[in-house]
């Protein structure tokens with residue numbers, strides 16, 4: 001039977017078991033939307049901005065393990081996806097993004113709403129392609145899903161010209177696909193693994209350094225067993241957090257420029273660094289020449305290109321994290337490293353992560369979240385709010401914390417939570433955001449309201465672009481250039497002190513929530529934190545905004561100053577009087 005390209009598109013989505021589609025219409029996608037009209041098996045979600053849309057698809061994918069699927073129009077619809085595509089691809093999130101395109105006869109003619117989205121996204125996606133022939137459509141979509149979810153997952157962009165959407169052709173959709181030159185690694189090189197085990201056998205001060213690869217491979221339970229079997233302490237990157245429960249006695253903390261003292265000390269002093277699924281990016285290594293200098297380094301990663309790119313390793317192993325960990329579980333032995341574990345525990349006791357000053361602190365908010373919600377999905381935005389969350393959030397399981405790690409995209413947290421809630425309707429979903437990042441995709445409040453998504457939105461409101469302000473305070477002589485969110489034209493030039501002239505709130509998030517048709521709670525003292533969270537939990541049909549008014553100049557500590565080694569942490573912050 002002959003069907004249109006648009007009808008085949010819908011059939012393909014069903015064959016790929018897509019039940020939720022994040023979509024925003026426009027002229028060059030209208031045939032695709034027409035084919036979706038009245039479709040019962042696919043929920044078509046209409047966010048309020050394509051950037052919100054793609055972050056929502058990302059949150060859906062990260063929290064469910066399924067492929068997130070987007071559909072937008074050509075030109076501005078497509079370019080509005082760019083930041084979200086880069087965000088997801090950087091963190092290895094599987095997405096397939098369909099973009100409408102002008103008819104093939106007009107491509108390259110400066111046609112209305114034409115952009116070369118394949119050219120634009122080539123360097124920030126795993127694969128991007130324009131379908132130029134109707135007969136290639138089915139195979140291209142099949143390939144897109146296969147590439148997005150296999151090997152190192154990533155984003156695939158499929159650009160669909162309007163004439164392809166309208167053209168008639170076969171209704172065949174392939175079940176299997178082979179792609180020449182694309183062979184995701186599925187085995188573990190046992191020779192290399194044995195070398196790694198041999199090194200471990202002689203280790204006195206080994207650590208595991210775990211990145212997002214373990215979460216992506218769903219290898220958390222196996223990782224916990226491996227740590228317990230060997231007795232080796234576990235340090236995580238931000239993306240690897242949750243690889244073993246944060247309450248586990250072998251869990252040390254996060255590494256990196258805002259890592260814990262104990263974790264950074266342990267990395268600097270270990271003799272074997274066994275890393276799985278991390279890229280060793282500059283935010284975790286600090287000064288590269290001084291990174292883990294005493295250690296032999298073993299590195300397991302699914303992506304051969306990630307191995308020895310930043311840190312030259314002694315034993316490279318290209319493998320899926322879960323497969324490799326399962327093989328290790330069969331062969332690894334308990335090590336006698338209790339002295340080393342005690343040394344690390346002493347560091348933990350000596351310098352626990354900073355609890356902040358008195359008053360209403362972000363740490364208190366996150367601790368209350370830990371107590372009230374044991375199984376929630378928590379998304380963060382980017383900035384201090386993200387760093388405090390990664391330091392203090394308790395996690396037992398995979399897919400509990402969603403955060404933009406690689407690209408660090410402000411405006412991510414709230415739309416990602418929308419996707420997470422749609423994918424996990426029975427779980428509590430909580431956003432922890434700053435006042436700056438919240439305003440980058442605030443329009444999605446309408447989406448959360450109309451789809452009746454009871455998301456709890458915690459805004460840590462310091463009235464600053466806090467993370468940048470902290471750097472200005474610590475490394476730029478308190479020159480708060482363009483970081484005050486309460487700035488008014490009448491303010492003193494060069495002001496660097498929150499003072500009596502500062503407007504109390506800009507904007508008034510509570511009234512903003514109300515204007516979208518939902519509820520807001522403002523919390524100004526510690527005693528009210530829990531009541532606000534409990535009351536939000538009871539609001540089961542709509543989102544709740546809780547605005548926590550925190551100290552304007554509270555900092556995330558410890559911090560490794562730029563260009564320094566992990567050993568050179570500043571542990572405490574200076575206080576400034578009002």
Ligand SMILES: Cc1ncc(C[n+]2csc(CCOP(=O)(O)OP(=O)(O)O)c2C)c(N)n1
Pocket residue numbers: 381382383384385386408409410411433434435436437438460462464465466467468
């Ligand atoms: C889209 C985008 N623009 C700019 C930045 C740079 N940046 C990183 S953190 C930050 C401040 C965030 O402020 P806010 O959202 O209020 O959160 P806080 O740090 O105060 O918790 C900025 C501007 C970014 N990461 N992403």
